[in-house]
Amino acid sequence: MATFFRLGSRQVLNHFLRNEKVGMLSLVRPVTLKAQPACPPKEMGHDERNMKLGRPQSPHLTIYAPQLTSMLSISHRATGMILAGYTIMWGLGAVVLPDSIPCYLEDLAAANVSSILLCGTKFMLAFPMTYHFWNGIRHLMWDMGLFLTLKEVYATGYVMLILALGSAIALVSM
Amino acid sequence: MALASILRNASRVQAGALPRFFFKPASVAVNRNFSSSLCPNYATFNKNSNLNLGLFVPHSKILIAPQARMMSGDHSRLWPIEKALSVSLLVLVPAAIASPHFILDNLLAVAAVAHFHWGLEAVVIDYARPIVVGNVLAKLALFLLYIISATTLGGLIYYNVNEDGIGQTIRQFWAIKGSGKEKTADSSGSEKK
Numbered sequence: 137m138a139t140f141f142r143l144g145s146r147q148v149l150n151h152f153l154r155n156e157k158v159g160m161l162s163l164v165r166p167v168t169l170k171a172q173p174a175c176p177p178k179e180m181g182h183d184e185r186n187m188k189l190g191r192p193q194s195p196h197l198t199i200y201a202p203q204l205t206s207m208l209s210i211s212h213r214a215t216g217m218i219l220a221g222y223t224i225m226w227g228l229g230a231v232v233l234p235d236s237i238p239c240y241l242e243d244l245a246a247a248n249v250s251s252i253l254l255c256g257t258k259f260m261l262a263f264p265m266t267y268h269f270w271n272g273i274r275h276l277m278w279d280m281g282l283f284l285t286l287k288e289v290y291a292t293g294y295v296m297l298i299l300a301l302g303s304a305i306a307l308v309s310m
Numbered sequence: 311m312a313l314a315s316i317l318r319n320a321s322r323v324q325a326g327a328l329p330r331f332f333f334k335p336a337s338v339a340v341n342r343n344f345s346s347s348l349c350p351n352y353a354t355f356n357k358n359s360n361l362n363l364g365l366f367v368p369h370s371k372i373l374i375a376p377q378a379r380m381m382s383g384d385h386s387r388l389w390p391i392e393k394a395l396s397v398s399l400l401v402l403v404p405a406a407i408a409s410p411h412f413i414l415d416n417l418l419a420v421a422a423v424a425h426f427h428w429g430l431e432a433v434v435i436d437y438a439r440p441i442v443v444g445n446v447l448a449k450l451a452l453f454l455l456y457i458i459s460a461t462t463l464g465g466l467i468y469y470n471v472n473e474d475g476i477g478q479t480i481r482q483f484w485a486i487k488g489s490g491k492e493k494t495a496d497s498s499g500s501e502k503k
Contacts, residue, residue: 227461230468238482244483251489258484265403276397310484
């Protein structure tokens with residue numbers, strides 16, 4: 137390709153006029169190339185590439201209408217995180233607190249707390265558990281390939297909500 | 311033309327430095343003998359595809375630190391174990407509370423911690439992404455999670471061994487009666503006379 141550009145220049149014409157031995161090879165400038173294996177283009181993720189190009193992010197969470205599917209899903213994650221928090225507090229508290237946990241429970245029993253407060257606390261403990269429990273079963277059903285149509289997802293979602301709320305109330309009243 | 315001859319011979323040459331320019335590879339089926347050790351900053355190229363998506367990336371002056379990708383291998387081995395653990399928890403939680411026992415309490419402790427560890431790991435990996443929080447914080451968050459899980463498991467087992475056990479404690483807490491309930495119990499008791 138470079139050869140063709142060189143053919144049009146004045147230097148080449150002079151070269152032709154002066155030289156006796158004229159051939160295509162004499163037009164070719166000796167070039168030393170450092171050939172190396174091609175490096176594949178850098179694989180960067182979608183976010184990184186678009187940040188590099190300076191593009192703003194499209195609105196997503198701010199514009200998408202809440203649906204049962206997404207709300208139940210994020211609630212499953214949220215209740216899971218809440219239950220993990222309870223478990224972590226128990227595990228850490230057992231080691232860190234000055235008194236033993238049964239000791240604190242006896243103090244709580246003797247304190248004669250209002251039953252509304254007690255029921256409220258029990259509900260805060262029971263409902264995340266029952267929600268995560270029944271929705272967990274729903275997830276396991278999906279993993280087995282069941283109830284995967286949209287209608288079934290909605291139906292099982294409502295059933296799960298009723299079961300979760302119902303069993304939480306039942307547990308609190310025990 | 312020269313470029314094509316370089317590419318054709320590329321696989322035969324032991325190369326040196328990284329190229330300082332990005333070039334569009336020719337649409338020739340080139341031998342994919344990429345030695346990724348020679349290109350340390352690049353992710354491993356997909357060796358199965360013969361199609362080279364020639365990205366014209368200009369030599370960028372934006373120096374973003376190479377993003378760590380938090381994909382450490384195959385999750386497919388762990389997935390069935392996670393599911394089996396979830397099923398076991400469906401049984402263990404009611405059982406440990408309904409009929410407290412030392413073994414059930416400890417099984418519950420181990421299963422619960424493993425379950426929430428994997429769950430929180432998914433949360434951390436989803437939200438504490440290197441592109442959002444930086445490479446250091448992403449790794450740190452995961453490290454902290456391991457610490458928290460280990461500590462919680464230790465604390466729960468300590469509790470099972472030295473105190474009442476998880477199941478018994480839940481029953482004890484649930485048995486606490488509030489002041490309002492005592493009044494109604496008294497009134498119904500007096501009516502029964």
